Amino acid sequence: MQTVRHSEHTLKTALISKNPALVSQYEKLDAGEKRLMEEAFRPDSDLFGPITLHSQSDWITSHPEAPQDFEEFFNDPYRKTPSPQKHSIYIQCIGLLGNTRSISEEYVKWLKGYCEAFFYGLTVKLLEPVPVSATRCSFRINDNTQNLQIHAGVGIFSFARYGSDFYSSHYEGKLKKLQKKSSSDYSVFDNYYVPEVTSVLLLRSCKTLTHEIGHIFGLRHCQWLACLMQGSNHLEEADQRPLDLCPICLRKLQSAIGFHLKDRYKALVRWVDAESTDTPTVTPERSREDPLSLPKPVEAFKEWREWITKCLAVLQK
Known part of the structure; x- marks a missing residue:
């Protein structure tokens, strides 16, 4: 140390x-x-x-x-x-947190409130949530772990990283190895990760x-x-x-x-x-x-x- x-x-x-x-x-x-x-x-x-x-x-x-x-x-x-014309922070939720919309909406509201306090004086607005498919982002499936990699080479924030057992074998091979998906098939994201709030x-x-x-x-x-x-x-x-x-x-x-x-x-x-x-x-x-x-x-x-x-x-x- x-x-x-x-x-x-x-x-x-x-x-x-x-x-x-x-x-x-x-x-x-x-x-x-x-x-x-x-x-x-x-x-x-x-x-x-x-x-x-x-x-x-x-x-x-x-x-x-x-x-x-x-x-x-x-x-x-x-x-x-910030200026009188530009004084808002926008939060865009991509996909759902958990398997219900109510969980996702409430969680993002908590983050909105925190953001308003932290950046005190600015307005924080929530944009309508969109599915991952709406981003048209590129992704790939790792050949060894069968885990998803979204925008490989670009840093993003994912809730999955914060799961206590994210690095254990519990999530390894979440996708079936025989499952073949094209680069335009976003169904692999459906309920892929449901963290405990x-x-x-x-x-x-x-x-x-x-x-x-x-x-x-x-x-x-x-x-x-x-x-x-x-x-x-x-x-x-x-x-x-x-x-x-x-x-x-x-x-x-x-x-x-x-x-x-x-x-x-x-x-x-x-x-x-x-x-x-x-x-x-x-x-x-x-x-x-x-x-x-x-x-x-x-x-x-x-x-x-x-x-x-x-x-x-x-x-x-």
Whole structure:
């Protein structure tokens, strides 16, 4: 295990910059916001800490990248900045999550609510779900495992990856080996993977969704502190990644969208608290029996909620 620890001077420069205009911009933040962001410089902070590498297969070791400080982010001509005309995030669901439409719709609504809180101040809209066939995407069936590979060579987000037994033999050979499908036959996707809707799956989905949308706003992989925007090569590394942003990436997102930190954190707490449940899982079978009762499983978010409470305490001192 290895720790990536930067000096106070390096972190200050990455967060505040030496550019007088950006320093002036930082100084205009209210006292509570600066107090929270400057937790990044405290070696004994219990809110923000250094990056921990657990193996040589972790992202930073495997994919060397130049770090992006706030000044570089701010000067990036290609980053997306919301405007009065363009201030919406669209979520498109491709295929169903589970074997009922009600499960899929409710789950995506949870993600929509989370996204609205995380990117506080922006509108999040759900597009009508479409079947995989509507994408006309290319796919192939692996000759050895008989598993599906969609858009080979292109990174996509699939719920299947987050199943606890995804890498076991349980799913190996899901398709019959004698089954031959053409590149235009999308029936292979029908009920191919029906994951159990758990709190851990929801937490992983929220992480992935906000990480990828963060890239759209111009945030590159973080190499300063433990942060949602760190890259991940495998599920274990993704799980070790925090659910929220470090101060440097938080300032980037705040600069792009224009929210107040206190308002954003309160919105995230409201999302956790709204219609929450201690029920550990929501299965497709249960939903068919009681389709109107699909409580949001947030047990996995409890520790993070406590962390937000600490952040709010710093902001409100």
